[in-house]
Amino acid sequence: MRLLCTSFILLMVFGCSKSNNKRSNILDYVPENTALIIKTDNIEGLNSGINNSDFLQSLSGTTIYTNLEKQLSPLTHLNPTSELLLCFSENNTDSMHYSVITKLTKNLFLTDSLPNYTEELLKYNNKSIKKHTVNKNTFYSTIIDSTFFASSSKQIVDQVFNSSFNDDNLKKLYKASGKDKTASLLLNTKSRFAPLLFIEDSLSLNLLTEYMAIDVELNQNDTHFNGIIKATDSTKSLINVFKNTIPQVNQIQNITPTNSDGVLAFTFNNFTKFQENLIKHQNKDSLNTNTNLFNDIIEVGVIYEGENRAIVLNSIDIIATQDALLSEQTNVDTYREIDIYSFSDPGVFANTFSPFITTSNANLYCIIDNYLIFSGNTEMLQNIIANYQNKTTLSTTSYFKNNKEHLSDASSLLQIINTASLKTLLNKNIPDKTSYNIEGYNATAIQFIYDTNFAHVNGIMAKNKKRAHVNTVSEELNIKLDKAILNTPQFVKNHITNQKEIVVQDITNSLYLISNQGKILWKKQLQGPVLGKIEQIDIYKNGRLQLAFATPNRVYVLDRNGKEVKPFALKFNDNITQPLAVFDYDNRKNYRLLVTQGKNVLMYDTKGNTVKGFTFKSANSNIISQPKHFRMGTKDYITLKTENKLYILDRVGKTRVKPKTSYSYSNQPVFLYNNAFTTTTASGDLVLIDSKGNVSSRNLNLTEKHHIETTSKTLVTQSENKLVIKNKTTELDFGDYSNPKLFYINNKIYVSTTDLQSHKIYLYDSQSKLLPNFPVYGNTSIELDNIDKDSNLEFVTKGENNSILLYQIN
Structure with missing residues (x-):
């Protein structure tokens, strides 16, 4: 329940103390008489799991849920970067108290923006304890040997200076608990925290065993767990x-x-x-x-x-x-x-x-x-x-x-x-x-x-899913984040499972990787919004994929766990103005990363070094679309486009093709369509340039505000409410439409567009026929793919301000 999530989002502070007995593990700080320990290595994933769990949210109105959520509410601003323990214990008066233990890190808790917050430093008997009050709720904290300890009980904080946890059975279970689950629960079943699990009243968990440790995986529509029980008698x-x-x-x-x-x-x-x-x-x-x-x-x-x-x-x-x-x-x-x-x-x-x-x-x-x-x-x-x-x-x-x-x-x-x-x-x-x-x-x-x-x-x-009928579109997940979503969610490949996961950024510039079951795998704070689409590369050529992308002043390469791959992130003083372009000329994973800054381009290798052999440095004016790489026959072509010039270069940045006619160009990308470099003019004409520089143009009756997408043989255009797929025109309702997306999956073509005004997603086949049961609700363009083991396609989009919707086409 949110009591768990809110419980872990705890703490604040820095109180300074010294202890004579150095303890090597945060488990050593667990208070005496602790009946339940909840361990998590991913507080963001736990928070998301609780907020998105259909089962737990169905109980959120109960008194026990709301009372515990309120009790733990002062500690909702913790930002731990390592393992955290939440402990529940009983005292002599049968009162329940919580304690939180984690390693002290920079920015563990920031109090500057907290309303109705006060703190008081208490010093006595060589102890230093902080008393925190938030909205009339109080807790106490201290720091011992770089370990942050907080509790609702001042007495428990007092005791932690001189006592060390000595329940050997719970210690053994702690070592056996997992590290990749939403949370692990360690329970002494003789306490009042032991749940009733059996229909038969004659059976109880405390009758069955004395200790229980389970790793819990919280997903939106299911919760599964595994672990062990141990009985000493x-x-x-x-x-x-x-x-x-x-x-x-x-x-x-x-x-x-x-x-x-x-x-x-x-x-x-x-x-x-x-x-x-x-x-x-x-x-x-x-x-x-x-x-x-x-x-x-x-x-x-x-x-x-x-x-x-x-x-x-x-x-x-x-x-x-x-x-x-x-x-x-x-x-x-x-x-x-x-x-x-x-x-x-x-x-x-x-x-x-x-x-x-x-x-x-x-x-x-x-x-x-x-x-x-x-x-x-x-x-x-x-x-x-x-x-x-x-x-x-x-x-x-x-x-x-x-x-x-x-x-x-x-x-x-x-x-x-x-x-x-x-x-x-x-x-x-x-x-x-x-x-x-x-x-x-x-x-x-x-x-x-x-x-x-x-x-x-x-x-x-x-939760039992109703059987999906053929040709229906079913909502599989509705994943809620704490903050509003900044960009369009996209799929990335999990190289371990060969399935897809979701990557998205919120308005605080935090980047999330989310499993196809809705679990937040990690959250990383970035220095700015992601430009364009995130690419995946295999730097070490071992099948393990990394995420590569740019923000206005950084180029990031992140591994599967959200850690920066050295020497990245690269820092830039001048703004990066286009999405990061990733080139793999011979499909040998010798990647080139092209960074655009206004009219200048810089090329880097995967070691973060400038590629000296790339001689092109500057265009005649600002580059207005993402650089592209194409391969025709044995030759490589790199395209850069400004408002009045299209550069078609070779690998080293020298001109390979010089268009024989110049145009005033739109900001639409360059595509390779019918073996010609294809884009549009500012007035909406289609421009095609062959490998010898010959230029042809076609009037497609597009307005200045238009969009195009192509495969090698299929052209899609959208202008106002007209969507054209392979020369077949579909007149949509008047609205505010996202860029059309073109997907080529299992030898089939799909085209999508979203009316941002009426919140409707449309999906068409290659014959411009709307797929059954569309439009559906959504607020951004979509990403379409098969993300799991079944044969059905899924697509992801933004729902409400802070939610991600995952649909399945049955």
């Missing part, structure tokens, strides 16, 4: 009943009806060993009941349907299991040719499997293939039979199949619940009368897979 922690057993492949989903509220299942390869462990946990000497029924069982499940329960036994030898029921053959009903029998020992399941099973009224049963299903409700058995025969079980649903990708096939303990049961669990954890909407979360799942002395944890909470 082998008899008191329920997870240890799976010791010396092997998790089996879950099959409970194949018998669970789609209209069930949920299912709990546990597996073992050896019932005798599982039974021995469970008896120890139950503090029983032995079981008095006959358990021959379970000797060939590898999975036991409970299906939930309102207040009703059905117990499922999955047998590996159905004949032997049936033999154990020879005395239970009284037929009481038949449904769809399946016999339903009475069962005389309904308490055997609770006696044998408590606390996993507590129901004692399962006095009926039926057999379906290798499953034995027991229940006290005839209608529930009939519902299970009907859904199994109709093939409408949980395993057939799209939402379960999608969620199963985040789960292991085999588990020791598994729970899957629908939306109604999820809401029931939330109401147990959030005793709040505030209403909230979590519709669509149809198969929330958590599983535990026992290993030696610990268990792996996997979980997924995903």
